[in-house]
Every structure is written in C-alpha cells, then in structure tokens.
Amino acid sequence: MGKEKALIFELSQSGRVAYSLPKSDVPEATLPSELLRETPAELPEVSELDLVRHYTELSRRNHGVDNGFYPLGSCTMKYNPKVNEDVARLEGFTNIHPYQPESTVQGALQLLYELQQDLAEITGMDEVTLQPAAGAQGEWAGLMMIRAYLEKRGETNRTKVIVPDSAHGTNPASAAVAGFQTVTVKSNEKGLVDVEELKKVLGPDVAALMLTNPNTLGLFEEEIQTIAELVHEAGGLLYYDGANANAILGIARPGDMGFDVVHLNLHKTFTTPHGGGGPGAGPVGVKKELTPFLPKPIVRRSEEGRYYLDTDLPDSIGRVKGFYGNFGILVRAYAYIRTMGPDGLRKVSEQAVFNANYMMRRLEPYFDLPFPQHCKHEFVLSGKRQKKQGVRTLDIAKRLLDFGFHPPTIYFPLIVEECLMIEPTETESKETLDQFIETMIQIAREAEENPEMVQDAPHHTIVKRLDEVTAARKPVLRWQKE
Amino acid sequence: MKFRYLPMTDKDHHQMLQTIGINSVEELFSDIPKSVRFQGRLGIPEAMDEYSLLRHMKALSGKNRSTDQLVSFLGAGIYEHYIPSVVNHIIARPEFYTAYTPYQPEISQGELQAIFEFQTMICELTGMDVANASMYDGPTALAEAASLAVSVSKKQKVVISRTVHPEARAILATHAKGLGYEVVEVSHREGVTDLAELQTIADPQTAAVIVQSPNFFGNIEDLAQIEKIAHQHKGLFVVSANPLALGLLKPPGAFGADIVVGDVQPFGIPMAFGGPSCGYFATTKKYMRRIPGRIVGQTVDEEGARGFVLTLQAREQHIRRDKATSNICSNQALMALAASVYMSALGKQGIQEVATLNINKAHFAKQRLAEVPGVEAVFDQPFFNEFVIKVNRPVREVNEKLLAQGILAGYDLGQDYPELENHLLVAVTEIRTKEEIEAFAKGLEVL
Numbered sequence: 001m002g003k004e005k006a007l008i009f010e011l012s013q014s015g016r017v018a019y020s021l022p023k024s025d026v027p028e029a030t031l032p033s034e035l036l037r038e039t040p041a042e043l044p045e046v047s048e049l050d051l052v053r054h055y056t057e058l059s060r061r062n063h064g065v066d067n068g069f070y071p072l073g074s075c076t077m078k079y080n081p082k083v084n085e086d087v088a089r090l091e092g093f094t095n096i097h098p099y100q101p102e103s104t105v106q107g108a109l110q111l112l113y114e115l116q117q118d119l120a121e122i123t124g125m126d127e128v129t130l131q132p133a134a135g136a137q138g139e140w141a142g143l144m145m146i147r148a149y150l151e152k153r154g155e156t157n158r159t160k161v162i163v164p165d166s167a168h169g170t171n172p173a174s175a176a177v178a179g180f181q182t183v184t185v186k187s188n189e190k191g192l193v194d195v196e197e198l199k200k201v202l203g204p205d206v207a208a209l210m211l212t213n214p215n216t217l218g219l220f221e222e223e224i225q226t227i228a229e230l231v232h233e234a235g236g237l238l239y240y241d242g243a244n245a246n247a248i249l250g251i252a253r254p255g256d257m258g259f260d261v262v263h264l265n266l267h268k269t270f271t272t273p274h275g276g277g278g279p280g281a282g283p284v285g286v287k288k289e290l291t292p293f294l295p296k297p298i299v300r301r302s303e304e305g306r307y308y309l310d311t312d313l314p315d316s317i318g319r320v321k322g323f324y325g326n327f328g329i330l331v332r333a334y335a336y337i338r339t340m341g342p343d344g345l346r347k348v349s350e351q352a353v354f355n356a357n358y359m360m361r362r363l364e365p366y367f368d369l370p371f372p373q374h375c376k377h378e379f380v381l382s383g384k385r386q387k388k389q390g391v392r393t394l395d396i397a398k399r400l401l402d403f404g405f406h407p408p409t410i411y412f413p414l415i416v417e418e419c420l421m422i423e424p425t426e427t428e429s430k431e432t433l434d435q436f437i438e439t440m441i442q443i444a445r446e447a448e449e450n451p452e453m454v455q456d457a458p459h460h461t462i463v464k465r466l467d468e469v470t471a472a473r474k475p476v477l478r479w480q481k482e
Numbered sequence: 483m484k485f486r487y488l489p490m491t492d493k494d495h496h497q498m499l500q501t502i503g504i505n506s507v508e509e510l511f512s513d514i515p516k517s518v519r520f521q522g523r524l525g526i527p528e529a530m531d532e533y534s535l536l537r538h539m540k541a542l543s544g545k546n547r548s549t550d551q552l553v554s555f556l557g558a559g560i561y562e563h564y565i566p567s568v569v570n571h572i573i574a575r576p577e578f579y580t581a582y583t584p585y586q587p588e589i590s591q592g593e594l595q596a597i598f599e600f601q602t603m604i605c606e607l608t609g610m611d612v613a614n615a616s617m618y619d620g621p622t623a624l625a626e627a628a629s630l631a632v633s634v635s636k637k638q639k640v641v642i643s644r645t646v647h648p649e650a651r652a653i654l655a656t657h658a659k660g661l662g663y664e665v666v667e668v669s670h671r672e673g674v675t676d677l678a679e680l681q682t683i684a685d686p687q688t689a690a691v692i693v694q695s696p697n698f699f700g701n702i703e704d705l706a707q708i709e710k711i712a713h714q715h716k717g718l719f720v721v722s723a724n725p726l727a728l729g730l731l732k733p734p735g736a737f738g739a740d741i742v743v744g745d746v747q748p749f750g751i752p753m754a755f756g757g758p759s760c761g762y763f764a765t766t767k768k769y770m771r772r773i774p775g776r777i778v779g780q781t782v783d784e785e786g787a788r789g790f791v792l793t794l795q796a797r798e799q800h801i802r803r804d805k806a807t808s809n810i811c812s813n814q815a816l817m818a819l820a821a822s823v824y825m826s827a828l829g830k831q832g833i834q835e836v837a838t839l840n841i842n843k844a845h846f847a848k849q850r851l852a853e854v855p856g857v858e859a860v861f862d863q864p865f866f867n868e869f870v871i872k873v874n875r876p877v878r879e880v881n882e883k884l885l886a887q888g889i890l891a892g893y894d895l896g897q898d899y900p901e902l903e904n905h906l907l908v909a910v911t912e913i914r915t916k917e918e919i920e921a922f923a924k925g926l927e928v929l
Contacts, residue, residue: 003787005591008599008826018827019566021835025916028838029845031864035702037732041606045829048568055572055596055823062592064580072582079487080580083532089570092543097556098756099893101885104552107545108755118526133618133757136799136811144660173799173809177629178660182804220513250524251511257518267812271487275816276593277583277615277776279758295656317659319652322559322621322745323756335539341529344485351490353510358498374510401588412800429489430498461588464783468587471781471793475770477612478602 001060003462008054009479012044018051042481061462062276063406069432073378073409073421074168074216076246076268081339084271084332093331098323102308109307112299112324115334116283122337122345123242123262124255125285131295131325135243138263138282139174139210144317145286145293146208146237146261147178152293152315158207158236164193166217166413168243171210180207187415191217191371193227202234212241213257214248214376216413216421218356228258237261237290245269246425247353247376250346260287270333281329295320351426352377355433359424362437366444370416377425383418391447391454393418398465399446399457403439483529549753551888553918555847557868557909558698558893559620559647559745560753563726564836564913566827569750573820583776583812587791593815594790597778600822607728607833608742609735610764615776616818617761617810620745621650624692624722625657626763626774626808627741628665631690631718633807634772638663639687643675645697646722648898654692663689670899673701673861673870680711688717690741695734696727699895699907700844700868701861705737713738724748725762726840727866729833741765750824751817760817771797774808839912840867847910847919854926860905868909870895870902875929877906884925891922 046054063070070077087093096105116128132138143161150158161175162183172182183201188194193211209231213221221227231238240259246269248254254262266272267280274280286294296316297309309324340348353376360369360379368382383393397407397420409421424433446453458464499505511519530538554562573579577592584590584597597615604613617623628640640658642651644667651667658665666683669676675693684691691712695703705721712719720741721734726748728734734742747759765773771794779793799806828836844867852859856874873880877894884891893907910919 003785004789005595007595007602008822009602012829014830017829017832018568019829019832019836021564021832021839021912022915024839024842026842026846026919029842031702031730031841035731035864037728037730038736040830040834041603041729041733043603043606043828043830043833044826045831046826048827051568051823051826052571054826056575058592058596059572059575059577060592061590061595062577062581062584063586063589064577066576066580070582072585075582077582080576081487083535085574085579087536087539087543090539090543091548091550092540092546094752094754095548095550095562096546096755097549097554097562097753097890098560099556099558100547100552100890101881104547104885105755107542110545111542121525124520133622133814134810134812136809137618137622140660140809144656147660169798169800169803169806170809170811172804173802173806176804176806177657177809179662220511222513222515224518225515251520252514252518253520256520273579273816274582274812275579275814276581276590276596276819277815278812279618279760279814279817280812318656319621319649320656321653321757322619322649322759326758327755328752328758331539335535338527338530338535338538339532340485340487342524342526343483344488344529345524345526347485347488350507351488354490354495354498354502354507357502357510361502374513376510397586398588401586406582406589407586427487427489430491430494458588463588463591463787463789464785466587466783466789466791467781468791468793471779471791472796475777475793476780477598477770477777477793478605479599 001462005057007479008044011046011050011054014045016045016047018046018048068404069428069436070406071408071422071424072406073423074243076423076425078271078425079427080271080273081336084335087335088328088331106307109299111334112330113301113307115330116299118337119264119283120285122249123285124253125262126288127291127294128283128285129294129298130283130330131321132282132284133321133326134278134280135263135265135282136170136174137320138284139170140177141295141320142239142261142263142284143174143178145290148293148317149290150207157205160206162201162206162209165415166215167210167212168216168241171241191219192221195223195226198227198230202230204235206234206236208237208239210239210241212244214244217371217380218375218378219371220376224257243268244377247349249349250342251349260290266329266333271336272329272332279326279329281326293317348426355424355426355428359422359433359437363440366441378421378423380416381420382416383420386447387418389447390451393420395454395457396443399443399454401458402460405436405439552890553888554890555892555908555910555922556890558907560756561748561909561911562753562913563748563911565750568827569820569823572823573816578819579816584792587789591789594778596819596822598780598790600818601778603822603825604762604764607725607733608764609733610742611767612770613762613764614773615778616813616815617763617775618814619759619761620722620743621647621653623743623761623763624650625654627720627743628654628690628692629657629661630769630772631720632661632663634769635689635717637687637689640665640690641668641684641688642692643668645670645675645699646692646694647698673699673863674703677707684711684715686715688715690718690720692720694722696724696866699861699870700865701863702865705734709738726837729837746821749821751820758814758817760814760821772807775810775813836912843912843914844869844910850919850923851926854923857926867911868907871906871908873904873906877904880906883929887925889922889925
C-alpha cells in the first residue's frame with residue numbers, strides 16, 4: 001500500500017463506466033434548455049473493478065472494531081453482530097416505502113412497537129419515541145418536550161438547564177438549540193455532582209438538570225435520589241443522557257432513579273454499528289406526564305392487534321426527523337435485544353463493568369488514577385506523571401496506534417488533566433485486555449526511559465501525524481479539476 | 483446460558499476478581515443505592531438462538547409487502563431506484579461500518595478520504611464551494627440551514643414555500659420553536675411558489691427564503707426569480723434539491739444560492755421505511771466556518787504526504803459546547819459512503835443518463851395517465867420525476883383499488899394540502915417499465 005492514495009477523481013478516464021441502466025422504452029422528453037446544466041458535474045468515470053479496488057484500498061486504511069480493540073471512552077465500541085447486518089438487509093425491511101398503506105407494513109410497525117415497549121422496560125419509562133436519528137437529536141427532542149411540558153403548565157420562566165462540568169459537549173449544545181441557557185455545576189472531589197453546588201443553582205428559573213449516570217468519569221452518582229428530589233422540589237425535571245447506559249442494563253433503571261426523560265444511543269449500548277460516524281439512533285423515553293408531548297407519529301397497537309401510526313397528538317412537539325427515524329438501525333437494535341434477552345442484557349452490563357475495573361486496577365500503578373473508587377463501564381486515567389517526563393496524552397494515544405489499538409478518548413472529560421478515558425466493553429476477551437494493558441505499561445516505561453519513542457509516534461501507520469493547524473487555517477475541503 | 487458475544491470464562495472471572503480484590507462482581511455495584519437497584523428480571527422476551535432469530539425476523543419482514551411484490555409509484559421524498567450491487571459490497575466492509583467517527587486520522591485515512599470525495603461530489607452537483615460530511619437527512623439539513631441563516635443574518639424571520647416537503651416544514655417548525663425564530667409560509671400557485679406572495683412576504687427582517695426544486699409536487703421552481711427576491715433584502719437564499727435531478731438541471735449554485743441542502747437517498751440508499759437516508763449540506767466559502775457538523779480537509783503529514791483530517795472543529799459542540807453552530811455530533815457517514823460509491827459507479831455520464839430516464843418515464847406516465855377518463859393532469863410546469871394528477875374520487879379509494887392489483891399508486895396530497903383533495907402525487911423513476919405504467923393506467927381506467 002502506497003503512502004498516498006489517489007483520489008477517485010484522479011483515477012477517472014473518460015469513457016469508462018461502472019453502471020448498467022435499463023434502455024429507455026418510452027419516448028424522449030425534454031426540459032427547457034435554460035433549466036439545464038451548461039457543463040456536466042465532474043463525477044469520476046471508472047470501471048467497476050477500479051471502483052471496487054479504490055474503496056477496498058480505502059477500507060484497508062481504516063480501523064474498525066473488527067480490526068482490533070477500540071476502547072474509546074463513552075463511545076461503547078462493542079462488537080457489531082453480523083446476523084444483525086443480515087436481518088436489516090431482508091428485502092421486507094429495505095424495500096418498503098414509508099408512505100405505504102399501514103396494512104402493507106404491519107411487520108415493520110410491529111417491530112417498532114415492540115422496540116418501543118422493550119426500551120421503555122429497560123429504562124423504566126412509560127413511553128418511547130424512536131424518531132431521533134442520534135443521541136444529540138434525542139437530547140434536543142427530550143429538552144423540547146420538557147419545554148412544552150413546562151409551557152403547558154404556564155411555567156415559561158424556567159429558562160435554565162443545569163449540566164455538570166463533566167457533561168458531554170452535546171448537552172449544553174442541545175440545550176442551546178432548544179432555547180435554554182446552560183448553567184454549569186461543578187463536580188466534587190469524588191468526581192460526582194456537588195450537591196451543595198447544585199442547591200445554589202436550583203431555583204424557579206430551572207427547567208431541568210441533564211445528567212449522565214454513570215457519569216463521563218465512569219462513576220455512579222451515588223446521591224442520585226437526593227439530586228432527583230432536590231430538582232423535583234425546585235420544580236425542574238431530570239434528563240438522563242443514555243450515552244453510558246451500557247453500565248446499567250437490568251441493574252438500575254433511569255426511571256427508578258427519578259429521571260423524567262431518557263435518551264439512549266442504540267449505536268452504543270445496543271450494538272448497531274457506528275458506520276464511521278453514523279447513522280445512529282437516539283430513541284427517547286419519557287414518564288407519563290410528558291407523553292402528550294412526544295414527537296409524532298408514535299406507533300400504537302389497536303385492541304384488535306393492528307399496528308398503526310398515531311398522529312393524533314395535539315400537544316406533540318411536532319416532528320424531529322423525517323419519517324419514523326433510522327428504521328434500518330432500529331431493526332439491528334431489536335435483533336440484538338431479542339438475541340440477549342433479560343439475562344443476557346444484565347450480563348452485558350456486569351461484564352462491561354467487570355472488564356473496566358480489571359483494567360483500571362492493573363493500570364493504576366503506572367498512571368495517575370484521579371478517582372480511585374470502583375468504576376462502572378469506563379474509567380479515566382490522567383497522564384500527569386508522563387507529562388512531567390515530556391510525554392503528552394496525545395503522544396500516548398499516537399503510540400498506541402503502533403500496536404494496532406485504537407486509543408481511548410483523550411482530553412475528555414475536560415475536568416481531568418491529560419485525560420485518558422477507557423471503555424473496554426463486554427465483548428472483549430481477557431487476552432485482549434491484557435495485551436492492551438501490557439502495551440500501556442510499556443508506553444509508560446518508554447515515557448520514562450525513551451520519551452522520543454512516544455513523542456514521535458506513530459511510527460508504523462500509513463501516514464504520520466497530520467498537520468491539523470494548516471488544515472484549519474487554509475482549508476482545502478474539496479478536490480478541484482486542474 | 484452462554485452468549486456468543488460475551489467471551490468471559492469462569493477462569494477469567496476468577497482471576498479478575500483477584501486482581502480487582504473483590505469477592506463478587508456484585509461489589510462493583512455497591513455504590514448504587516439499594517432503593518434504585520432494579521429487582522428481578524427485565525420484562526422483555528427471552529433470548530433467542532441465532533436460527534430462531536433469523537426465522538423470527540424473516541417472519542416479521544414477511545408481514546410487509548415490499549416493492550419486490552408491489553409496483554410502486556410512491557415518491558414524496560423517498561424513491562425506489564436501481565442500486566448497483568457494488569454499493570452494498572463496499573458499505574458492508576467492516577473496516578468502514580465498524581469504525582467510529584475518524585478522530586484518529588492516522589488510522590482513519592480511508593473514511594476521511596471517502597468523505598473528502600463525497601464533499602467534492604456534492605459541490606460538483608450543487609455548484610457550491612463547500613459541503614460537509616453529511617447530515618441526518620434532507621429535512622433536518624433544511625432546518626439546520628435555517629438556523630445558520632438566522633444566526634449569520636441576526637434576523638428572526640424565515641420564509642418557506644409551501645411547495646417544500648410537508649415533513650421538512652414540520653421539522654423546521656420544531657427547530658424554530660427551539661431557537662425562537664418565526665416561520666412564514668408562502669402559498670403555491672400552479673404547482674410552484676407564488677412569487678407575487680413571496681415578494682410581499684420577504685422583507686428586510688427575512689433571514690432566509692427557502693424553496694425546494696424540484697419541489698414536493700415534482701415541479702421545477704423559478705430559481706432565478708426567487709433568488710432576486712431572497713437577496714433583495716439581504717436574506718439568504720436556501721434551496722433544497724434532489725441531487726439526482728442536479729445531474730441534468732442547472733445547479734442552485736449557478737442561481738446564486740447561499741445554502742443547498744437535500745437528501746442523497748436516491749443515490750444507492752434503499753428506502754428502508756424512510757431511514758437511514760443521508761442529508762447533504764453545501765454552502766459558499768463565506769459561510770464555511772458556520773457549517774454544522776463534520777467537515778474533512780486535506781493536509782500533509784510530517785513527511786509531506788497528502789492526508790485528510792476532520793477540520794474547522796472550532797465550530798463544533800465538543801469544543802464550543804453551548805456556543806456551537808449546532809448540536810449535531812454524528813452524521814450519516816456510512817450512507818454518505820453508499821452515495822459516494824453510487825456517484826462513482828454512475829459517474830459523469832451515468833448520472834445524466836439516469837436523470838434523463840427519470841424525466842422520460844415520468845413525462846410518458848403523466849401523459850398516459852391523463853388519457854384515462856376521470857383523470858386530469860394538473861400543473862403545467864416543467865417537472866423532474868414526479869407529477870400530480872387529479873382523480874374523480876378520494877385518493878384513498880384509488881390507492882385501495884390499485885393496491886388490490888399490486889400497485890402503490892402514489893401519495894395523497896389532500897393529507898397536507900386541503901385544497902388538493904383528490905390529488906395524487908406520482909413518482910416514476912428509471913426502474914418503472916412502460917408495461918408497468920400501462921398497468922397503472924389500466925388500473926385507473928377500470929375504476
């Protein structure tokens with residue numbers, strides 16, 4: 001494999017094709033010439049084999065879960081089951097149109113209905129919408145429901161959403177898009193929400209508190225009940241960011257913790273593939289008081305057992321996405337839940353948490369561990385010690401690439417200096433965890449004895465470190481024909 | 483019971499307990515207050531073995547009548563097109579579909595380059611300077627375009643034509659509520675935006691004028707006139723466009739559009755009950771640093787070799803938090819890849835050929851259906867692959883009768899446009915044959 005790979009445009013040769021279209025069996029029609037392009041769009045012209053080789057080579061320059069360990073914290077890079085890919089491609093699922101009569105899509109509606117039910121049970125909520133395309137869209141939809149609920153009660157003065165300083169960046173961004181101001185509340189020395197600080201910001205202007213539990217440090221908010229009571233007493237609602245739900249399946253449910261709204265990332269906890277950045281799915285569950293505000297339509301089942309799309313929701317926040325969400329992704333998540341069942345899902349969380357704690361304890365002697373209590377499905381280390389040796393967390397991440405590992409999430413959460421956030425997931429074997437641990441120990445040793453080795457990494461990837469500063473200063477965002 | 487996705491053995495379990503220094507896994511959960519611990523088992527169906535799962539899923543999918551069994555003239559935003567076999571083979575490569583967002587460029591050059599190529603293809607089709615890595619879908623991309631316009635113009639009124647997809651307008655309304663801007667809709671006249679009304683509604687407070695072309699009725703809007711009205715008061719001109727039509731039609735960029743959005747579902751993405759599809763978002767250099775979502779840029783590595791990275795990240799939520807241009811985090815990368823493979827397979831010639839086929843078939847169908855007694859062709863406008871006919875009875879009845887003959891006749895416009903009762907929106911793509919169109923006409927004749 002060469003270091004540089006030609007762009008598909010650079011492979012183009014006039015006259016080559018990679019398609020086969022039906023011959024026209026109808027008379028030709030023409031549109032007024034002033035509506036037509038003057039020059040054709042410069043799309044590549046390649047043969048089918050050229051095309052296949054191009055993308056095959058691109059795929060070889062990419063690392064996925066199937067290539068190797070991917071302990072990217074808060075992203076839950078677990079195995080994406082193959083059978084789910086197969087069932088999502090059944091023609092009865094792929095070749096149906098969203099506007100077909102309901103009588104012709106009863107199987108699809110049944111699947112959506114059952115998935116709504118399953119996710120409601122798993123999260124302890126009353127109803128679920130499957131419409132949001134991603135976690136961030138779920139957050140926004142959930143906050144819009146909170147807003148509609150408060151407005152219905154005449155509480156339009158509630159304009160603030162509280163987020164902990166350890167929150168995902170999408171939380172404050174989603175709050176802003178839903179028309180709220182965000183207030184940040186500090187974490188305490190244990191890495192948890194500081195209840196005293198929370199009390200200070202709670203008041204009649206607070207709409208909601210957004211919380212990830214376990215939080216982004218991988219820690220369970222032990223005082224969740226107190227927090228829930230305080231927020232509810234102040235007249236606010238509790239929003240659960242489900243990015244970290246892989247720790248709690250069958251163990252604790254957001255609904256039982258006092259949360260009013262929950263989103264889940266099916267592409268994290270429920271094994272749907274990340275696809276290189278999407279498509280995902282971000283269903284939202286709500287408690288009874290909020291069900292009138294759900295996006296429409298909702299799938300329901302009539303007494304006679306017929307499934308239908310209910311659009312009769314006068315207080316609904318409206319639509320958040322086209323049609324019924326990312327259906328193909330929902331099929332995969334459904335298949336996963338059916339594969340695991342209640343005992344399987346519980347084991348998933350137990351083993352995800354078990355793996356994370358094992359790694360944390362084995363790495364503890366070599367890296368700073370800012371929060372020493374048991375973690376949940378992920379944990380954070382600090383590269384402070386290595387920084388003193390001149391090795392940054394970024395360098396450690398790049399050195400891991402030389403060993404075929406995807407690095408952990410780095411420099412997040414923002415409250416931990418030189419942060420490394422590690423989430424092994426339950427689908428990795430102990431041997432894999434051990435290999436990664438040994439590699440991390442070796443890198444810690446290199447930082448002490450031979451820091452250049454780490455600072456200059458990666459050494460074995462197809463390209464070396466890339467100049468991101470110039471990329472942003474002088475953006476080249478497309479290929480141009482010479 | 484053993485689970486094939488869970489590799490932990492009893493021996494592992496034992497060793498790991500010792501390393502951690504605990505006696506049971508339960509201790510790891512001791513920080514969860516008892517009162518919020520879930521007692522018992524989740525009330526969901528029991529685990530299925532792989533074969534049973536396959537049977538179950540086949541049974542469920544078999545309850546749907548797919549377009550393998552029905553002849554479809556349904557469009558209205560989701561279309562049945564020819565999908566080259568190569569598309570699925572490429573997107574089924576696990577190096578692509580099991581990867582996350584390309585945060586580590588050294589081991590993500592494949593995805594990054596594929597996105598860079600996608601951005602280029604979208605720029606070529608739309609006639610714009612810059613495109614992002616993709617959006618959730620066309621309708622949400624349109625709403626993000628409105629947000630960008632409101633944000634850069636510091637004006638609070640968004641004007642949108644009623645010829646834009648009703649679902650896109652519904653999503654825009656939800657967004658507008660969130661961000662607190664006003665949306666004003668402009669009527670349609672003869673199947674296109676009423677320009678006289680647009681002229682009176684668009685004013686100095688207007689942040690953006692948004693139209694769709696080909697519009698929801700399939701008709702091509704007068705973008706040259708709309709551009710003048712949009713820019714008259716320094717608002718942004720936003721066009722939503724089916725990218726397949728742009729294989730032949732003059733691109734919105736050539737008409738002075740500031741933002742062009744749409745959905746690349748017609749490019750190699752199955753209908754899949756409406757998702758996942760993939761939105762695109764393209765704009766001018768001027769708004770490059772205000773785009774929502776991911777963007778890939780070209781750069782060099784330490785040895786001077788060309789490479790690609792995620793760039794202009796200072797716009798994004800993980801850096802800017804509540805000051806970000808959008809809360810969007812993921813995109814539809816795998817679907818954008820499907821669209822890229824499709825666009826590469828069809829290429830410069832094929833994209834024109836397939837667009838021409840759509841025009842030919844749709845025009846033939848419109849003429850043929852209008853010959854049926856009781857059927858009337860409405861809207862005498864240039865159109866792409868969709869058109870409207872008026873029938874002499876409720877569309878629901880027509881749809882039921884034709885379904886009995888294995889035909890999905892089209893979309894009932896009366897649902898969204900009370901003034902268009904008994905109007906049917908019909909889509910005809912390159913895969914519909916003359917015989918199928920004849921069968922449709924005959925089906926209408928016997929009504």
